[in-house]
Structure formats: structure tokens, C-alpha cells
Amino acid sequence: MRQALARRGFDGVTLLLLPAVLFVIALFIYPFFYGLDLSFHPKTGGVGLANYIRFFSDPFLYDTIGKTLMLAVPVTLLNVAFSVPVALRVRLMAKPRLLTTILVIPITLGTVLVAEGMLNYFGPRGWLNRALLEFGLSDAPLHLIHNYWGVFLSLVITGFPFTFLLTLSYVTGIDPALERAGAMLGARAWERFKLIILPLLLPGLAITFCLSFVQAFSVFPSAVLLGAPAGVTRVISVAAYTAAFEEYDYPMASAIAMIMASVQIGIVAALLGAQSLLYRGPAGGGKG
């Protein structure tokens, strides 16, 4: 018996997994199924799809999916696209520590602090607008907060470091000898990027996109603090919050959370499916 288990990779050490498994079950799996179950028990009574039907028949609710995607997709695309050249440059630096630290600081500050800073900096009486008006560069203050762009900027600032760190790890996984080999064969910098680096980086970028997208999709604090939470940045998490804590309709909030999860899973699954068509082997040039 013990040998048969050991052959399948179970032994005494496997038991050490138990606390972690219990933790995951108690804090993630159970609440998920609890919420899933709750969403099928509408507040009005009975069991059924009433909450889901309500969500998809009320434009005020189902529009939040589009609004969230309108924020999350462009922000994530921008972050991923921008992180590649920065990561390629950082890789060549002798001492990347300082730059990496500066780029990563926004993660440690947290969304709320960044939002506070942006309110002060980008606000109608903030430094930016005061400077623009003072130097005559603009006639009227730029509206960069309490609208789409406020949330957009905040997601870029807080999301970029995360995207960048992931991209950097994929970029450093590419054997530098490959680029040298390309150069020796006459490929110029752009050709080396397009034909060698990018194809090897794409699978990693797809993963990076998924993780960054999920983060951006669940935007809440900046949508409320920097956006127009009743209008253009009424994202799906705001709708869930409203249902739960303003209408005290937990089943409805659970249903919205489930819809939110399905949209994320749908997009992530589509991307990973597309990724499986790409080359996904090692990014090294051979043995050694």
C-alpha cells in the first residue's frame, strides 16, 4: 500500500500540504460555491435565474461589462506594449536595480494613495493644470480626473509595475546569444526584435496580459475615487458593491460577481487557447 502510494508521488511529506489545502478550501473554494449557490436564490424568494435575468435585462447593469472592458482592455494592452521596450532596455543595463525599484514603487503604495496623489496633481487646481495655465499652454484646465481618463491613468500607474516585472522575467529568459546570432546573420535591431525576440516572448506576453487584465478588470477604488462611478466608469465591481451594500441584496451581488468571473475566465481562456498555437518550447539556443 505504502509503496503503491509512493510510486504515485504520495508519501509522508505529502501530508504537509494538508494545512494549505484546508486553507484554500475554507477561504476560497467554499466561499466561491457559497456565492454561486446564493446567486440562484434571489431576494424575492424561490430558486432560479431571476438575478441573472435581471442583470441582462437592465442596461444600467449589463452596460457595466462593456464599461469595464473599455477600461481594462486598452489599459492592459498599453501596459503590456509599453513594458516590452522598457524590459528589453533594463535587461541590457549593468545595474538595473535603481530603475526597477523606481518602476516598482507604485505597487507598494497601493491604489488609494496613488488616487489621492492624482487628485492633487491632476485636479482642476492641481500642479499640472496650474502650470499649464500659468505658461499659457492651455486656455482651460484639462479634465483628467472624475472621468474615464482619471481611472485609465490610475490603472496605468498602478498596473504597469506588475506588468513590467512579469515581462522582465520573460525577457531575461531569452538567451542573449540568440540576438547575437541574429546580428551575425545580418539582422538589424528591428528584424532581430520582430523575428527572434517577439515570437519567443509572445507566449509569456499572453500570460502577462491575462494576469494584468484580471487585475484591471476588478478595478474598484480608482473607479470610485478618480472616475465617475455613476456614469462612464460605473464598472462591474461598482455594480456589485451597490447591490451588496446599498441595496443589501447579497444574492444579486453574488450573481454580479459570478458574471464578472465568467467574463474574466472567458477572455483568459480565449487568450490561452490562442497561445497554445504559438511556439512554447524553451527560449534557449541549445545545450549549455
Next chain:
Amino acid sequence: MSLRNFQALRLDAMSRDFGSLNALKGISLTVGRGEFIALLGPSGCGKSTALNCLAGLMPLSSGSIWLDDKRIDTLGPEARGFGMVFQNYALFPHMSVRKNIGFGLRMQNRPKAEIETRVAEAMRLVRLTDQGDKLPGQLSGGQQQRVAIARAIVVEPPLVLMDEPLSNLDAKLRLEMRAEIRRIHASLGCATIYVTHDQDEALSLADRIVVLKDGQTRQIGTPAELYGRPAHPDVAEFMGYRNVLKTKVTLGEDVRVTLGAASLSATPVDVTQPGPAVMAIRPEDLSPRADGPIPAVVQTAEYRGRDFFGVATMQDGTELYFRAEHAVKPGETLHLGADPHRILVYAA
């Protein structure tokens, strides 16, 4: 490529510093068309730096590189058009063998039909005709090495650079690929610079060998010259003269060196006056013989099939590497000796 038909590649006092470290100190060398040059030296001697400088992957600190009368050390690697075989092959892992080999031609915007024929020809040359659609990861180490060679030579470069291309292969494959490289060089005739730390490889492949130590040229010569008459004790040590010993030299009717109590007739390389000197003898040339003047006690002996190689110590503790025709036992006292023309003497 207009650079294809060159007569000579000339390195003029090529130097490279890393901060305060001089990795290369003024290497000068002229490589003729079709010549096979080996850069030989222990690790850290600057041979890979020299190759990277030639390739254009590393800028020179001073000096220059010329292809006939065209200065090329200011050009980037992509403009030099040299072929390079990397130590870890550096094949593009996401491209098929055929695409890997055709990459250089594609960068030259050659017509598709021409690329196809030339890639097929290169694949035949390295004997990989059936592997064209595989990815590099599906090939063995030796096959990957052939792809790397084919990729470097298919553009018919004026010069092929090879950076320890066989060091990742096992002993048997290394011998096979060595023969293969010689065959490919013979059939294409493109000048080759080959970096290695293995003197057997250098001796068997090269027309001329450049021995580097501490970033400087120690000797440039044909394999026979280096093997028979190394110009410097460092080169001698590297060419298999394991017995490099301090001695005193006397110049009389013949040149004699002392080793312990023994006095031996020897061949001077660069000794002009008597006094302290350095002598070098290969283990193969130092054997027990009836009139052997050097008494030494055997420490260890290894059986090598036809003969025995061993270490013996003299009375003052000096270790000698020797060869014996017959079995010797540890503890046995031998009388070692060598022919005068096999004992080389250098100025200390």
C-alpha cells in the same frame, strides 16, 4: 557580399579593456584567404574576447581590423557579414532547421527559390537532409551543431568564426565533428578562426595556431612548429610538455642542463648565456633506460594499453612525468633519461 573575395584579414594591435583589466593586449595577425587559424589558450586568456571583437559583438578599446584595405572594426556585426558558430549553438528555437539555416539569406533579401536551393545544398553538406522541418529542440547535440555550422556557412561569409564549437559534445561525437569541420572547411575553403582550449583540436584542424596567454600572443606557428619547438615555456606546457623544470645551463661543446645530480645534453631554444634556465620534456620522451642519468622513485603508474604513464619523484622531491614500455610499480627506483633533441631549454 563584396567582401567575399578578400585576400587578407589583418588585425592590427587589437586591444580590449574591461575597466582596468586588459583582456587583450595588442593582438596582431594576418589571416590569408581560406586559412584555418586556431586561437588556443587556457580559459581567461582572451581568446573568446578576441573572437567577439572580430565578430563586432564587442567594440575594440584600441587597434584596428582590416579586410584588405577596408577598415571593418567600426562596422556593426550585421554589416561585417561574418559567419559565427556559438558555443551553445544559439539556434533559433522557434524556427525549423530549414528556417534557421535560411535566416541569413532571408536577411539579404535573396529570392525565395535561391534560398531554397542554397539551404538544401548546405543541409546536404552537413548531412542533415531529412531533418529540415524539425525544431532545434528535437535534434541531438551533434545535429544541432551541424545546423549551427550550416547556418553560418550558407551565406558564404568571407570569414567563419567558431567559439569552442565542440566543447558541449561528448568525446566520441567531438572526434566525429572535428573530422566534419575539417571536411566542410576543405570543401568550402572559407577562412576560419577557431577558438579552443584543446590543443588536440587545434593541432588537428588548424593551418596555423595562435597561442594566447594573459591577452598576449605567445607564439604563432604551424602545428608542427608548435608541437616540436614551442617558443616559450608557457606554450610548451600547453603543448603537452608536462615536465617544465627549473635548471642551470652550461654552454660548452654541447649545451648541458643539470637536474639534481644529473647532467643532460639538451637543445637550446632561446638560451644565449649560462646560468638559470627552464627546461621542458614531454612525458613520452622521458623513459627508464639502461644509461638513464636521473634516478627517481615511482609514485603512481597508469596503464594505457601499449605503455605506462606515471609520476616519479627525484631525491629533492621534484616530480617527473614519464612513460615506461614495461610495467612499473610504485616504490621502484627508475633511471630516467631523454634524447638531447627532446629536451628544450629556455632562458629563465
